[in-house]
Amino acid sequence: xxxxxxxxxxxxxxxxxxxxxxxxxxxxxxxxxxxxxxxxxxxxxxxxxxxxxxxxxxxxxxxxxxxxxxxxxxxxxxxxxxxxxxxxxxxxxxxxxxxxxxxxxxxxxxxxxxxxxxxxxxxxxxxxxxxxxxxxxxxxxxxxxxxxxxxxxxxxxxxxxxxxxx
Amino acid sequence: xxxxxxxxxxxxxxxxxxxxxxxxxxxxxxxxxxxxxxxxxxxxxxxxxxxxxxxxxxxxxxxxxxxxxxxxxxxxxxxxxxxxxxxxxxxxxxxxxxxxxxxxxxxxxxxxxxxxxxxxxxxxxxxxxxxxxxxxxxxxxxxxxxxxxxxxxxxxxxxxxxxxxxxxxxxxxxxxxxxxxxxxxxxxxxxxxxxxxxxxxxxxx
Numbered sequence: 001x002x003x004x005x006x007x008x009x010x011x012x013x014x015x016x017x018x019x020x021x022x023x024x025x026x027x028x029x030x031x032x033x034x035x036x037x038x039x040x041x042x043x044x045x046x047x048x049x050x051x052x053x054x055x056x057x058x059x060x061x062x063x064x065x066x067x068x069x070x071x072x073x074x075x076x077x078x079x080x081x082x083x084x085x086x087x088x089x090x091x092x093x094x095x096x097x098x099x100x101x102x103x104x105x106x107x108x109x110x111x112x113x114x115x116x117x118x119x120x121x122x123x124x125x126x127x128x129x130x131x132x133x134x135x136x137x138x139x140x141x142x143x144x145x146x147x148x149x150x151x152x153x154x155x156x157x158x159x160x161x162x163x164x165x166x
Numbered sequence: 167x168x169x170x171x172x173x174x175x176x177x178x179x180x181x182x183x184x185x186x187x188x189x190x191x192x193x194x195x196x197x198x199x200x201x202x203x204x205x206x207x208x209x210x211x212x213x214x215x216x217x218x219x220x221x222x223x224x225x226x227x228x229x230x231x232x233x234x235x236x237x238x239x240x241x242x243x244x245x246x247x248x249x250x251x252x253x254x255x256x257x258x259x260x261x262x263x264x265x266x267x268x269x270x271x272x273x274x275x276x277x278x279x280x281x282x283x284x285x286x287x288x289x290x291x292x293x294x295x296x297x298x299x300x301x302x303x304x305x306x307x308x309x310x311x312x313x314x315x316x317x318x319x320x321x322x323x324x325x326x327x328x329x330x331x332x333x334x335x336x337x338x339x340x341x342x343x344x345x346x347x348x349x350x351x352x353x354x355x356x357x358x359x360x361x362x363x364x365x366x367x368x369x370x371x
Contacts, residue, residue, distance in 0.1 A: 077258050144257060146258075146260070149260055151325070151326050152322060153323075153326070154257075
């Protein structure tokens with residue numbers, strides 16, 4: 001079976017209603033309104049897999065240029081880890097997400113304090129087993145971003161991962 | 167030595183950053199998806215955005231908040247004083263760099279009428295954690311638990327650290343977002359102390 005991982009890009013603030021989302025897959029997304037205040041994007045990608053088999057779904061994210069977010073395993077308990085939550089979906093068995101290792105980073109004004117962050121593109125892998133048919137997984141990426149001299153309150157990047165099993 | 171050199175480099179960079187700050191702020195808030203071909207990733211573009219509304223020149227919004235030990239503190243308690251209202255969070259690295267500076271300035275300028283109030287944004291971190299972070303930074307000025315309303319009153323506070331320098335008349339004379347040089351902070355404090363000394367505090371105060 002072929003599972004097509006269509007794309008849900010960005011937060012619901014960008015996308016409007018969920019009914020509109022199905023018609024707004026990669027390549028047909030409407031231009032978003034200004035001022036999204038999102039520092040991380042969820043990037044589109046297609047996957048072809050066989051039905052009923054454990055498949056690694058790769059969710060690609062992009063941190064806006066000049067910013068960083070804490071990795072899933074930041075070095076201080078005070079820091080907010082990047083974490084993906086996916087709701088249960090009928091016909092889909094999800095395993096725990098697998099996160100990439102972070103990169104070492106220090107603020108120039110505090111070089112002794114080493115951080116573990118994601119910058120640029122990073123990928124979160126989610127093992128799933130999907131049955132035949134169309135599936136939608138609702139979820140969110142929780143993250144907290146900073147640039148070189150300021151930080152921004154934690155955000156939830158709400159997303160939908162849409163599967164079409166063939 | 168290493169720290170000193172790093173601070174010098176950072177100070178130099180900050181001058182450049184000051185020029186770029188408005189542009190960067192616009193970029194960070196204006197991420198635009200460009201539709202790609204079917205099955206291809208979307209592209210990210212960044213563009214300009216209008217500046218956030220400023221409180222500079224306006225009466226500082228009043229507030230009444232609770233300290234870590236349960237006392238009520240209001241901006242209006244400090245009529246006739248210059249007040250530095252600083253928003254921070256336990257997860258904010260830049261915030262924790264400037265807090266010891268504020269402590270120094272509190273001691274140095276208290277006699278000239280300066281009051282510093284630290285408004286913690288992430289109240290859900292818990293009082294114990296907040297107290298530990300404040301203690302580690304050496305802070306003895308009041309730490310107030312922001313209630314959500316005060317953040318809205320001060321423009322949303324979507325950047326940390328964020329500081330508002332309120333003069334003796336209760337008017338915001340400077341506001342800053344992000345970590346700035348220590349001497350710039352001191353200059354803002356002096357401006358707040360020197361401004362509005364001849365009148366009774368008004369508005370929010």
